[in-house]
Amino acid sequence: MILINPLDLIKDLETKDFNYYLDSMLNNVSDDVDKRNGAIIYDAIAPAAMEMANRSTDLINYIKQSHIATATGDFLDWHAQDKGTSRELATNTKVTANIVDENKNLVTNIDINDRFASVGADTIFYSVIGKKDDGNYLLQAETTGTQPNAYIGQLLPVTPNDSVNWAEITEIYAPAKDDESDDSLRERLLSPNNYINYGGNITDYHTMLDKIKDVGAVQIYPAWQGGGTVKLVILDNDLKPALDTLLNEVKVTIDPPEDSGLGYGLAPIGHQVTVVTPEFFDVTVNIKVTTDGKIGLDILNNEIKSATQNYFNNLRQNWSKDTNFKYSLTVYRSQIMAAILQLEHVVNAEMPKLNNADADVDLTFTNETSQLPNLKDVIIDD
Structure with missing residues (x-):
């Protein structure tokens, strides 16, 4: 029995496409028979070759879905169940709402599960889940996922209430998240820190x-x-x-x-x-760039600021990751410069300064202080 690892088996099966099986079968037919496209023997063999190629594709998929490293969707969910866990599902946005009567006094006769709706084309429905000590109400979006995270504004009562003259969302105190992605679930399943x-x-x-x-x-x-x-x-x-x-x-x-x-x-x-919650550590980035001059500086400056903000957003993805239960996070100048150099119209850039210093920034994580990187400003010299 020949042992072969899954990756090599997949590569082998990928070579066994329609042409592979067709040529293999035609090679077993005598050369004195017409084997050209349209001939009887070709037309008889071609459907079988296509079916065998489809089986190769199926086998590739079966192999990938049988391993955590390559499984996706429902198959990855089954692997998670074998590990005693499951995919984290989407949550509901929770908001604070100010609801007043015609005299601008807080309405007091709102009940749990009373419903409200957002204003606009894509209506979002909310249900009352509680009341704060200050008289404002806590509502939860009935739609799961991140869409309701973007809405702050007027609400219309769905549950009839003659006391309500005006209602609006004043803050989103618990943003929702979408269903956990395959990559995130796979990372958890393969993590050695169990x-x-x-x-x-x-x-x-x-x-x-x-x-x-x-x-x-x-x-x-x-x-x-x-x-x-x-x-x-x-x-x-x-x-x-x-x-x-x-x-x-x-x-x-x-x-x-x-x-x-x-x-x-x-x-x-x-x-x-x-x-x-952690305290913000504000960072101002100063960087000198050379451009190709093909787009306006205002547009390019916005792209540079967006690329820098994306780097800070990625930093936050690692904020809670630890090494032997010790936290550390560094804002690297070189990585900011690399992100900016990837922009289409930036041809060169100097190493940036962070808070007017030629040094990377190590955030503080102690029993007393935990910091969160926050991009305060990007100052661009060209």
Whole structure:
């Protein structure tokens, strides 16, 4: 029996296309028979060759779907089930709404599950899920996914209520996320850091936060003020600092403030949990570029700023990743320059300065301080 690895088998099957099978079968036919296109023997063999080529394609797909590294869609979901996990599904946007009567007083007779709708062509429906101490209401989009994240503005009541004169979304306190992508799920399944979650260890807290779908990323600082104290630093699903409403939601779920340490939340008995969001570390980028002069400077400057912002957005994707449960993140000048040099009309660029210094920026992650990179401005010299 000849052993062959899956990648080599796929490459071998990829060579076995229609022409491969057709030529192979025609080679087994005597040369004194007419084998040209349109001849009887050709027309008889061609459908079989096509069917065998299709089977090669099927076999390639079967092999790919049988391995986590190449599986997609439902097949990858099955692999996740074998690993005791599942794809993270899309969540619902949660918002704060101001609802007033004709005298601009807050309406008090709104009930849980009362419905409102956005204004515009693509209507988004919302249901009331709670009320804040200040009299404003908490609503949740009925549509899952990130589309409702972009809407702030007027609401129209769907549930009849004569008291409502004006309603509007004032903030999105918990942005939604879309279904987890194949790449993200695959990365989780192939991750070597499969520690067992148990008894309030760090992995256990990661599992707790995974259950709160409005949290997009978390850093965990155990024993940050001594034994039994845990600090959770969280971002929302847009990887932006969490608003107070979300911070409170997480605190109540993990370790209710009125009974902290008593085990009435997800945290073990004896754990006093603090939930905060990171502080912005503002970065101003100064860079000198040479252009080909083929487009206006205003357009090119916007493209440079967009490329730099994309780099900072990518940095935030790694904000919560750790090495042996230690966090680190650096803003690299060379990577900013590389991102800008990839733009079509930039022909050269000098190494940028960050906050007027010729040095990379190392963010601070300690028990007291956790920073989040924020692009404050891009100043371009040409």
